[in-house]
Amino acid sequence: MTASAVVFYIFAAITVGSAAVVVLARSLIYSAFALLFTFFGVAGLYVLLGADFLAATQLLIYVGGILVLLLFGVMLTHKLYDLDLRSEVTQFLPAAIIVGGLFLLLAWPVDLSFTLLGRPMRVYGLLFQTSWATGPGRAPAPTTAEIGRLFMGRYLLPFEAASILLLVALMGAAMIVRRRPQA
Amino acid sequence: MIGIQHYLGVSVALFCLGFLGILTRRNAVNVLMGIELVLNSANINLVAFSRFGPGNLQGQLFAVFVIVIAAAEVAVALAIVLTLYRLRRTPNLDEADILRG
Numbered sequence: 001m002t003a004s005a006v007v008f009y010i011f012a013a014i015t016v017g018s019a020a021v022v023v024l025a026r027s028l029i030y031s032a033f034a035l036l037f038t039f040f041g042v043a044g045l046y047v048l049l050g051a052d053f054l055a056a057t058q059l060l061i062y063v064g065g066i067l068v069l070l071l072f073g074v075m076l077t078h079k080l081y082d083l084d085l086r087s088e089v090t091q092f093l094p095a096a097i098i099v100g101g102l103f104l105l106l107a108w109p110v111d112l113s114f115t116l117l118g119r120p121m122r123v124y125g126l127l128f129q130t131s132w133a134t135g136p137g138r139a140p141a142p143t144t145a146e147i148g149r150l151f152m153g154r155y156l157l158p159f160e161a162a163s164i165l166l167l168v169a170l171m172g173a174a175m176i177v178r179r180r181p182q183a
Numbered sequence: 184m185i186g187i188q189h190y191l192g193v194s195v196a197l198f199c200l201g202f203l204g205i206l207t208r209r210n211a212v213n214v215l216m217g218i219e220l221v222l223n224s225a226n227i228n229l230v231a232f233s234r235f236g237p238g239n240l241q242g243q244l245f246a247v248f249v250i251v252i253a254a255a256e257v258a259v260a261l262a263i264v265l266t267l268y269r270l271r272r273t274p275n276l277d278e279a280d281i282l283r284g
Contacts, residue, residue, distance in 0.1 A: 042226070049231060065254060073212040088275070127195060132188070150240060170258065173262040
């Protein structure tokens with residue numbers, strides 16, 4: 001195993017393991033801090049994929065912004081003096097069956113294909129039986145300058161639409177939480 | 184050799200865990216965390232295809248837009264959760280039934 005493979009498995013384990021903690025932990029605070037490690041792991045995967053700008057963006061926006069917002073949400077929607085930060089789990093068994101079925105459909109790891117009445121039956125995860133149309137690929141190289149040029153050139157309209165969306169979300173969030181005067 | 188399937192596998196696992204969180208949690212903030220996991224799994228897919236695909240940066244640009252939309256979504260959703268908490272004194276989603284006829 002090469003060094004990059006080892007690093008990949010480390011980051012993948014961090015990502016998936018802490019995501020499991022996010023979903024299964026009893027305490028909301030544990031979930032929030034496990035989410036921090038998930039975001040770090042995903043940023044590491046971005047670095048391995050040669051997306052340096054996106055890794056930095058991930059750390060800045062997800063860890064610095066979204067996670068802090070979620071922690072605010074946790075703190076503001078609970079009575080902190082009795083520290084009751086439990087999150088209840090409901091309908092766990094049917095949800096686990098559905099999600100487990102979905103996971104096995106997508107990523108069943110062993111090829112058990114057989115032939116039934118002259119017809120081939122594929123029993124193999126979609127992830128593995130699909131031949132992904134990969135191209136020449138992009139060698140890892142600094143991306144920031146090129147991304148900036150694309151945003152200011154070819155993708156100017158989506159860029160502006162995203163900024164308007166952010167403005168609208170900002171104003172909408174402020175309007176929703178505003179205390180209405182008692183009529 | 185780490186190929187595209189390894190990254191897609193991580194993405195599948197992350198998506199399934201996030202989906203499980205969305206389905207099983209009663210707390211609204213925890214459901215939002217599940218949504219963030221799902222969005223992150225989609226982003227891993229986009230960046231992986233950008234790396235192993237036709238060799239341009241479109242996947243990464245799309246991922247940037249996904250991050251922007253995730254930020255906007257969390258801001259608005261938390262505003263709604265705070266309003267719900269002010270009305271009902273609970274962050275649990277199945278008690279948000281005021282609109283029921």
